[in-house]
Amino acid sequence: MYPAAFEYHAPGSVKEALGLLGKHKDDAKLLAGGHSLIPMMKLRLAQPKHLIDLRKVPGLSGIKQDGNVLSIGAMTTHWQVESSALVKSKLAVMSEVAGLIGDPAVRNRGTVGGSIAHADPAADWPAAMIALGAEMVCEGAKGRRTVKVDDWLKGLMSTAVGEDEILVEIRVPVLPASSGAAYLKFPHPASRFAVVGVAAAVTLDGKGMCAKASVGVTGAGTKAVRAKGVEAGCAGKKLDAAAIEAAASKAAEGVDVQADLQGSVEYKSHLCRVFAKRALTEAVKRAGG
């Protein structure tokens, strides 16, 4: 499995990378951890003529706190998130999501930005980003712009990033008090990608009622989606087992469930409900409910 021939570029700054991107346009692809792109190139499903490697661009990797937000550089690896003390103390669910991706080799290479830019329908990050209300920062020749997660995922492997832009940062708000979040997935037995994955973040009010529930579903459809029916079903309720069950029953609504070897539409829809229930139950428990 050899990729088709290509030219390799290793720019030293975002600006230089943007210049190359502007020059080669459709013929170019950005390279992050390479764990989605290179397999596709080896199968010759992708045949970019120019590969622009972001690994030598300074400043794109690392996690820092910026007020109420965790700022994650696009080139931060899954492993960096998984092992970060800052993440563990401020938003532990992020570390858990990272730890469920592939295997250690994948986590040491693959990047958060690469995953979010690639928008694989079975990727884990998109569901978590939806539940946590993340924002993506893109940089282009004209400067930076911020895109809300709900506007980010456009369709199968398609996002809001412009062809002349680079995703540089992912901004994830820290959860308020009395909140809990969880991500649970049914992994593909071969790849470990999510057959179905559900992320839930729940904030309780002073009376223990659900002030806010935010739920993302990945794996089942062509892109990760917000489970609006589940969120509505939770709002204002005391999230006991019956309420969670009732809310979770809406988890497959709005998901364009795709049948494949891992499951029929019926089964995957069912898994959406099961994992929504489990993720909500865990999130509520963590929120102190």
Next chain:
Amino acid sequence: MATVAADRLFGKSIKRREDPRFITGRGQYVDDLKLLGMTYAAFVRSPHAHARIRKIDISAATRHPGVVAVFTGKDMTGVNSLPCGWDLRKEKKVPGVMQDLAIVPHMPLTSDAARHVGDPVAVVIADSHEAAVDAAEKVQVDWEPLPAVTITDKAAAPGAPKLHDGAPGNVAFKWEIGDRAATDAAFKGAAVTVKKRIVNQRLVANAMEPRACVARYEDATGDLTLWVTSQNPHVHRLLMCAFVLGIPEHKVRVIAPDVGGGFGSKIFLYNEEVVCSWISRRLKRPVRWTASRREAYLTDAHGRDHVTDAEIALTRDGKILGLRVKTTANLGAYLSTFAPAVPTFLYGTLLNGVYAIPAIHCEVTGVFSNTTAVDAYRGAGRPEACYVLERIVEAGARAAGMDVADLRKKNFIPKFSGAFQTQVAVVYDSGDYGAAWDRMLQMLDYRKFRAEQEAARKQGRLLGIGFSAYIEACSIAPSKLVGALGAGAGLYESGKVRVHPTGMVTVFTGSHSHGQGHETTFAQIVADKLGIPIEQVDIVHGDTGSVAFGMGTYGSRSASVGGTAILMSLNKVIEKGKKIAAHLLEASPGDIDFSGGEFRVKGAPGKSVPFGAVSLTAYVPHNYPEGLEPGLEETSFYDPSNFCFPFGAHACVVEVDRDTGNIKILRYLAVDDVGNVINPMIVDGMVHGGIAQGVGQALWEGAVYDGQSGQLVTGSLMDYALPKADMLPMYETDRTVTPTPVNPMGIKGAGETGTIAATPAVVNAVVDALAPLGVDHIEAMPLTAERVWKIIQGAKSAR
């Protein structure tokens, strides 16, 4: 560890001597070879499951920069079909043949039609691998797609697309074993009978190292060297020279260097190594080819793929009266080297299992389909037999209302040594099936488990246990017998012991190590026997240029057959050594004893001479027996008198997630009896890996073809789920030891036990877990979460 000569190494878990080179990345594999003037091959393969070839246009590919030559099947004049090494025909007097084997052509590059996705039709040779791959995309094949059939029980159905002119109705052969009339009679009077469909799905071997070859022809001498990922280089050489290319065997050297796993898939002669050899002779340049993982999925011989209807007859109190088995075996598009043997003589002959079954009849139809050829895969036929038997025995127990463990105990063949005549031709060597079983139940604490299960069920948890009591047949022999059964080869092994003047020893074995650890275990035998440190012993294998002859490694035969051949040569070395020692000690050879590395005069303490002095004398024969040849080197060929039959008892405890259908293995227990054990650590490794593969088949693995397009949809490691360490439990293992009387070391064989035993144990456990829902059988594997969930849904709605 210290390996002083006084240590007895047989039975010790010494660390594998080959491992430092493997784990530091210094193994020398075929693809590591770099030769001057190397060219690289890329094959053009069929994207269709079935298609006629109208025309192949190679012009654009030929013009691609770096391309040396492009060949199609039409260019390969004078080259014959790849041979099938097992001839099931009545005229050959092969027992059980009901319909002759259809020996269909299997050309190295097909030129009339492609019969499975991946069938090679052309090859591009270039100065670099990249150029070859790029140019291969430029070969234009004008295809006429034809309807395809991939599904086992549809391949021979009326109206199915025909693959070969020589195989009407896509039937490859029909074969039977056992006593049909006696079996019919047993079923007639039986109080309990159960019939179940049991499907053993298709598997991909997935050796870690993909297949590869380098062929180098030397014009000046006419010598051809083929480096190839082979489990049996001499067999490769014989088949390629005598059958396909018609070139002199003594001018061909086949080398199988370090080989990264095979599981059977590297036994066979494949298209690519033949094509590369032929091209190297033609271009007079070395040619290299290494399979991509995708090519491995599409072209390495697959395993299993049986659809079986099995019936068991029992008395009211659970005594087995009869077994009737009807199997359709999917052989794929062509006959791979040993394909017809696997679902016949390696399958039907094992259906007696460890039970006293008075009547058995088994009928097998081999069929062609538009899929990759199927041949031996770890266990080869025996896992299929064990799977059918252990599933139907549990179904029988349920129908008789008996505990599955009690029913088995009631039917075990009692302990014996020497011979047990089965109803399916073979004669078992020695067995104590109840002992292994009892040990397993004791480790399990069976009654306690059933109580826990009862309690768990009350809480709605789905906990289950499954068993398998297996038999396995290793070191298939003697050659005379296998010849009568249709084998084109003998099944002996050679072992040569070369003692150097300084007492160092090089052993040449016809067995081939591709993960088995021969460099360690064989050296243990040698060091023990000669009383020398293991560091003085080297094992050479995998090279027809240095090894006398060899049948290779498969069927768990290396230790029992290959090891015995070495032992025979060691005995000859010692006998000769005694003559030399007697001369040096001025005694008669009959008065010399050899032990601990010293030749001693019996009853005369102090009168001795060390092994090294004797070996030196053999090469510097100044003071030497009259008439004795100098040198100390012996060769032996060992052809066993019978198979060896390892056995054992496995158990698996699972919990099924009601909501998702996901299965978690809570415990896995294995008590194996492989006879005497040379290196327990290595045998444990074999058992562990085998169980992983067996569990893999039960729960995750499966080669799936799209029924419409005939595409292999599980054609990569991202789709085809192999078990990973975190998907498996910690195994609880033990052994009983029942040496075989067949060979002098009492070794039975340990390479395949896990794959044979594990699959039915796991599936039986899931059936048991689902029993409270009314489930009494599961037809198909793997037990993916969805499949199990659907069974749960079906059971719920049936209530």
